[in-house]
Amino acid sequence: MSDKPAHNVAFVRETTLPPSPPPVAETGAIKWMRENLFSSAFNSIMTILGVLAVYQILSLALPWLLNGVWNASSIRDCREILDGATGGCFAVLTERWHQLVFGRYPQDSYWRPTLAFLLMFAAFAPVLFSNLPKKMLIFTGLYPFIAYYLVWGGSVLVPILSLVGFAVGYVVYTRLVDRSFATGFFGGVAAAIAVWYIGGFIINEDSTFLALEQVESRDIGGFMLNLILGVVCLSVSLPLGIVLALGRQSRMPIIKWICVVFIEFIRGVPLITLLFVANVVLAYFLPPGTNFDLILRVMIMITMFAAAYIAEVIRGGLAALPRGQYEAGDSLGLDYSQSMRLIILPQALKISIPGIVNVAVGLFKDTTLVSVISMFDLVGMVRGPILASTDWNGVYWELFGFAALLFFVFCYGISQYSQWLERQLQTDHR
Amino acid sequence: MKKSMLLGALTVAGLAAGAASASTLEDVKARGELNCGVNTGLVGFAAPDANNNWQGFDIDICRAVAAAVLGDPDAVKYVPLTGKTRFTALAAGEIDMLSRNTTWTFSRDVDLKFEFVGVNYYDGQGFIAPRELGVTSAKDLDGATVCIQTGTTTELNLADFFRSNSISYEPVPIETNAEALQQLLAGACDVYTTDASGLAASRATFENPGDWVILPEIISKEPLGPLVRHGDNDWGDIVRWTLNALVAAEELGVTSANVAELSNGTDNPEVNRLLGTEGGLGEMLGLDADWAANALAVTGNYGEIFERHIGENTPIGLARGLNAQWTEGGLLYAPPFR
Amino acid sequence: MTTLTDPPQESFRLSMLLNDTRYRSYTFQFIALICLVGFIGWLVSNAAQNLEDLGQDISYQFLGESSGYDINQRPIAYDSQSTHMRAAIVGVLNTLIVAVLGCVTATILGVVAGVLRLSNNWIVSKLMAVYVEAFRNVPVLIWILIIFFIMTASLPGPSAFRGDDPSASMVLDAFAFTNRGVYVPKPLWLDGSMIVVITFLLSIVAMFAYRRYATKLLFDTGRLLPMFWPSVGILFLPTLIMFFLLGRPIGLEYPELRGFNFQGGIQVRGSLIALWFALAIYTGAFIAENVRAGIQAISKGQTEAAASLGLRPNRIMNLVILPQALRVIIPPLISQYLNLTKNSSLAIAVGYMDVTGTLGGITLNQTGRAIEAILLLMLFYLTISLAISAVMNVYNNAVKLKER
Known part of the structure; x- marks a missing residue:
């Protein structure tokens, strides 16, 4: 009966209805919350627990942070000002910031390490960001000498002459490298050593030329020491790590085993034992009467430590290259050093960059261990002179919080860079 | 030396290599600086202040030696050392002398091959406890938790004391004095043990020093003194007699205030020999005639050093006690300058 | 046409050592060996000279002498009359204790955090991200010190449990949380x-x-x-x-307050807790990242393929995703265990008597035998590392994709 379509419809809509807004629960913040916070019973419980945790942390930390005392001369002053209220005693930071950052560096020379620190960004920029002009790399090459001059002071001739040595060595190398890589390399090294030897006499003649006040490396401390150790050791360990990685891949058994033993030994022991070696044992193994700076001994040890780890990262990069690349190099008639320099290493290093950055972050964090062997880095300063002083005995949270924050800012920055770089590198693979 | 500075530039930090001459004195003079190993931070004895100047009782010994040898009390490089690193630093020649409240013991002198040149502070190991614990003697400490600073003789003394009294205890080894104090203040240990002088120095930094008692037992003898390497007796003599000069000066009434005046000559021949107007003692040491006068002008005599850094008018407030002159019932007894 | 013949047999010339690839590698290896032997010989002769100048010698006699110091955490019987050797063994056992505890806790923390970081729940995943970043980017030494000071500053001392109206009380009458550690039955x-x-x-x-x-x-x-x-x-x-x-x-x-301290029960000391927690939380943050990477490494197609076979979600996880993810996760996990064990040497900062604290600490100080003690110390850590690496290699070979 009624299964016939009705032909006598009185009204037919001629325009479409405007779409009605989605239900409240499906839009905006509510939808987002439903999907992201309360999608299931378990999720809701987790959300509530999460919010509670955040509230707990904030309710403890905020009054302490906001109510902090920034101006007092001692912890007793602080307590008096706070008068029982919750609040941090950040005055220790304002009073002792120079020790925390610079250690015992002469106060009127703070501009020197600061300038060196700022220049470091300019020096690293062309290495870190490949789209910058290649000419900037020249400054990167000059930077170590500038930084040495700024931080340690002394006559300007010292860094200049050592730079000249490198330059002469390089020129000799480019002249001779056509004949063979080995000739060029050893010729360059010989030329550089000759220049330094002669340079030694020049410096003996006039050691005050444009001299900045010389600073004992023992006086370098605080966060600056962490930075210097991190940067120097990493830069030196990078080439060393490449050599070790190549050595480990070498077909020559003796060289291979030397590298394997070195790498596995260093990676097998904690850094702290290596620092003990630097501190209490190394002196026995040097010629009688030699006296290394502690900071130099520590640098050598940390560099060896980092080099072993970097070698493993780069070995991974080398292993990841298809065999065809090696064979391609051979079939072009390139010798070992040429095929490594021109074909293998550029690709292997590119793959290894994220791993190297991870090692760098780890290394930078590990520089705090020097506090255990009585060097006054940031942690050493906190545990030593500041907490031992009558004025600030007992201010723990503020000092360690500050130290943690400083490290966090630097390490997080580096790891963010590494992730950015990983994304950059990914685009050309996919 | 300068050539090695250039090498240092290459290795970034500066390799201070140099042919070692046989004599520490020549080394120090050539360097123009005395390398002195000190504590990393013990208020009153050796601690850097807010301006990074080292201050303290042990520091003044370094300054006195530097003044005697080089004529300049500030020509000292202070090398802060922990309990662990101090002996290797000295053995390896990193420092010329160690002035770091170090106990003179047989094994350190004989087995580790060091030469203690004298005693600048007669100390003993004691205990500090909160008053509310109600302990009056260290023998009541059965089962107590005891904080100790590692790397010192105190650990061995402590073990011996509790063992000989057959009472048990729980040691909590802590690396630095500051951290040990924090543990004590928070109640994580019942008592803290270290040299009695250190206890007094630490108590001075507490909020309510009156709430703390130093127990009467002194469980060890701790003659603290500066030391040098075995084998260079000339250098050992210099440090020994600089220390003796400080002690003798107090006995003879020479102070930093009157040393200049007395240096012009006095009626007392021993003062004259001490200050170099008679006898040529300085030359025998290989130093200037006015070596002791230089030292005394800078630091004052032993009594002045004591009063300035750890005496009763300082926050540390130590009495002279055993460290008084022998004429006053103490143990300080400088051999004659003759 | 030229015929291909063998190159004329040249007699061996000295220059071939450098220019002929057949011999060059021998030359290089020979030079390297000479340099190495020379270097080691130089070090040894320096050491011999230095030791002679100082009148010392290398000897392990001290290991047999009585140590003279006490250790608070003693897994085996030990007192101040025991030998230095026994002190070192106590230290080794303490290192292993904290390493095992730390590894277990770090794994639990890391897996939970890694999985939760991939959760749909915004707050939870962000909280986990904060945890991972905060702990990964701050030196472990700072964390150890911070946790140690939190322990001592915020927990009550045993005296707070004393008296008629104590300000602190034991949990369930069985657990006591004090700033000297936790006492458990x-x-x-x-x-x-x-x-x-x-x-x-x-x-x-x-x-x-x-x-x-x-x-x-x-x-x-x-x-x-x-x-x-x-x-x-x-x-x-x-x-x-x-x-x-x-x-x-x-x-x-049950632990019970007697005298100065709680007696009975097991005391988990503050130094152990600080070290254990700091290492676990720090390493856990790294493990969380490994777990996340491992799970993300499994392509979505695997999940979809399993779902299209009609598997339920938890079976997909157990049978498809986890076995594949573990292959990715476990090698870095084991190297994290290795790092944790090596980092446990920081025990020295909080006075936990591990092997660095006994052999490399007090024994070294009291005997002055620096070279000997540190050699032994390195040997111990090296043994542990190599043992763990060996286990890892066995595992890697076992789970390696059997490719045809």
């Missing part, structure tokens, strides 16, 4: 306790046997046996029955 092994323990061990074997049997039955006949409740029953029932039959041979010794 200690199991007392009475007569017959061994039988209960053996029963329990047998139950574990029986449970696995049952599960194997059930799986085999499922594969062979398709019949599905219940899994969970029977397993639980097999695991606990026999042990409980035995426990009550033998008249409760395993008791608990």
Whole structure:
């Protein structure tokens, strides 16, 4: 009966209805919350627990942070000002910031390490960001000498002459490298050593030329020491790590085993034992009467430590290259050093960059261990002179919080860079 | 030396290599600086202040030696050392002398091959406890938790004391004095043990020093003194007699205030020999005639050093006690300058 | 046409050592060997010279002498009359204790955090991200010190438990949280306790046997046996029955405040807790990242393929995703364990007596035998590392994709 379509419809809509807004629960913040916070019973419980945790942390930390005392001369002053209220005693930071950052560096020379620190960004920029002009790399090459001059002071001739040595060595190398890589390399090294030897006499003649006040490396401390150790050791360990990685891949058994033993030994022991070696044992193994700076001994040890780890990262990069690349190099008639320099290493290093950055972050964090062997880095300063002083005995949270924050800012920055770089590198693979 | 500075530039930090001459004195003079190993931070004895100047009782010994040898009390490089690193630093020649409240013991002198040149502070190991614990003697400490600073003789003394009294205890080894104090203040240990002088120095930094008692037992003898390497007796003599000069000066009434005046000559021949107007003692040491006068002008005599850094008018407030002159019932007894 | 002939046999010339690739590698290796031997010889002769100048020698005699110091945490009998050797062994055991505790806790933390970081829940995933970043980017030494100071500053001392109106009280009358550590009840092994323990061990074997049997039955006949409740029953029932039959041979010794300290029970010292937690939380953050990477490495196609076969979500996780993810996760996980063990040497900062604290710390100080002590110390860590690496290699070979 009624299964016939009705032909006598009185009204037919001629325009479409405007779409009605989605239900409240499906839009905006509510939808987002439903999907992201309360999608299931378990999720809701987790959300509530999460919010509670955040509230707990904030309710403890905020009054302490906001109510902090920034101006007092001692912890007793602080307590008096706070008068029982919750609040941090950040005055220790304002009073002792120079020790925390610079250690015992002469106060009127703070501009020197600061300038060196700022220049470091300019020096690293062309290495870190490949789209910058290649000419900037020249400054990167000059930077170590500038930084040495700024931080340690002394006559300007010292860094200049050592730079000249490198330059002469390089020129000799480019002249001779056509004949063979080995000739060029050893010729360059010989030329550089000759220049330094002669340079030694020049410096003996006039050691005050444009001299900045010389600073004992023992006086370098605080966060600056962490930075210097991190940067120097990493830069030196990078080439060393490449050599070790190549050595480990070498077909020559003796060289291979030397590298394997070195790498596995260093990676097998904690850094702290290596620092003990630097501190209490190394002196026995040097010629009688030699006296290394502690900071130099520590640098050598940390560099060896980092080099072993970097070698493993780069070995991974080398292993990841298809065999065809090696064979391609051979079939072009390139010798070992040429095929490594021109074909293998550029690709292997590119793959290894994220791993190297991870090692760098780890290394930078590990520089705090020097506090255990009585060097006054940031942690050493906190545990030593500041907490031992009558004025600030007992201010723990503020000092360690500050130290943690400083490290966090630097390490997080580096790891963010590494992730950015990983994304950059990914685009050309996919 | 300068050539090695250039090498240092290459290795970034500066390799201070140099042919070692046989004599520490020549080394120090050539360097123009005395390398002195000190504590990393013990208020009153050796601690850097807010301006990074080292201050303290042990520091003044370094300054006195530097003044005697080089004529300049500030020509000292202070090398802060922990309990662990101090002996290797000295053995390896990193420092010329160690002035770091170090106990003179047989094994350190004989087995580790060091030469203690004298005693600048007669100390003993004691205990500090909160008053509310109600302990009056260290023998009541059965089962107590005891904080100790590692790397010192105190650990061995402590073990011996509790063992000989057959009472048990729980040691909590802590690396630095500051951290040990924090543990004590928070109640994580019942008592803290270290040299009695250190206890007094630490108590001075507490909020309510009156709430703390130093127990009467002194469980060890701790003659603290500066030391040098075995084998260079000339250098050992210099440090020994600089220390003796400080002690003798107090006995003879020479102070930093009157040393200049007395240096012009006095009626007392021993003062004259001490200050170099008679006898040529300085030359025998290989130093200037006015070596002791230089030292005394800078630091004052032993009594002045004591009063300035750890005496009763300082926050540390130590009495002279055993460290008084022998004429006053103490143990300080400088051999004659003759 | 030229005919291909062998190059004329040249007689060996000296320049071939450098220019002929056949011989050059021998030259290089020879030079390297000479340099190495020379370098080591130089070091050894320096050491000999220095030691002679100082009148010292290299000797391990000191290991047999009595140590003279006490150690608070003693897994084996030890007192101040024991030898330095025994002190070193106590230290080794303490290192292993904190390493094992740390690894277990770090794994739990890391897996939970890694999985939760991938959660849909915005707050939870962000919280986990904050945890991972905060702990990964701050040196572990700072964390150890911070946790140590939190412990001492925020927990009450034993004296707070004393008196008629104590300001602190024990949790459940069995656990005491003090700033000297946590005191927990200690199991007392009475007569017959061994039988209960053996029963329990047998139950574990029986449970696995049952599960194997059930799986085999499922594969062979398709019949599905219940899994969970029977397993639980097999695991606990026999042990409980035995426990009550033998008249409760395993008791608990509760800690109790006597004198200055809590006595009885097991004391987990503050230094151990600080080290354990700091290492676990720090390493856990790294493990979380490994776990996340491992799970993300499995392509979405795997999940979809499994779903299209009709598997339920938890079975997809157990049978498809996890076995593949573990292959990615486990190698870095083991190297994290290795890092944790090596980082445990920072015990020295909080006075936990591990091997760095005994052998490399007090023994070194008291005897002055720096070279000997540090050599031994390195040897110990090296042994542990190589052992763990060996285990890792065995595992890697076992799970390697069998490619044709």
